[in-house]
Amino acid sequence: MRFLILKKLARILFYCGIILLISLAIGITFTIGWRPFVGPKKRPLTDRHFEPTAERLQRGRVVAFLTGCHTCHTSHDWLQHGAPFIAGTELAGLELPIPLPGRIVSSNITPDPATGAGGWTDDQFARAIREGIGHDGRTLFPMMPYDEFRNMSDEDLAALVVYLRSVKPVRNPLPQTRVDFPVKYLIRNAPEPIYGPVPGPPPQNQIARGKYLVRLGCGCHTPSDKGQPIPGTMLAGGAVLKGPWGLATSANLTPDASGISYYTEATFITAVRTGYVGARKLNSIMPFGEFKELPDEELKAMYAYLRTIPPVRHHVDNSQPPTYCKICRQNHGGGDQN
């Protein structure tokens, strides 16, 4: 009798266990996914080679200054308007001086063989930039904006790598990035391999070129919540950026009255190159010190595209104290006016 009851109990427990496991599996599938346990998606490395040409070298420099490699991989003098680079640190990496979940170190991407990228293959470079897998196979912390860079065309990627190989090697030993638990597992969801070709925009189409450039260069202007862009706020500003440059919230770039509808092409080009909108000074986290290197035609294309995007009413004013904004769900200057 007792034996029978025990057997029944064991069976009930067995089925409960199965139900629990199935629920857990469904739970994991629909929440954090399996990547934190099984590792990121990654493709094997290839032996592709980017032929250095004078044209690529020149274009690669433009791509690097557009996409802000220096913003995170070079040390800056943040106290000066335009945050000039500290001599001898160009692209040599640093421990990022901002609050982050762990010790996040941007890599030395100069061609130094011992402490930089001198020993990496072209595809190790390419896979890190667009697909988020470091040269050593680990998941890169997604502050390195590989989810944006995945839109970079194959030709621009090749040009960028050719350019990076041409910069001055800097010997700069750095500590390893150490991401805190549980973030270090959750980020394994971020890398996404690229298997097919990534074409650039048609060169004759100014708006399409502008869209392409804005996507690569203006990521900070779309606010996000828990790592996801907030729907309906594309380029409407609101990312709160805090660090040695002070506190600034990215501006609304849409053609709304609360955005930049009052700009002309000339105002735009002056603002992104000099950090002045009329007499108003922009915070140096806006990389005008780098954008000043961009050719007129690229900036004109960006401006032309920005005129075509949907206007979003979102008031952001860095001269006012931070208050709660219900549009981007955080505190920023002028937030209570939304």
Ligand code: HEC
């Ligand atoms: C917003 C900051 C930011 C920007 C902009 C940025 N990076 Fe990074 N990058 C990082 C950080 C942080 C890491 C290190 C991540 C880690 O250690 O997990 C990194 C890592 C890398 C790596 C991986 C190196 C390795 O160890 O394998 C490469 C390559 C790289 N960046 C190249 C670039 C290039 C090229 C650009 C410009 C197109 C760029 N980054 C722009 C922050 C940035």
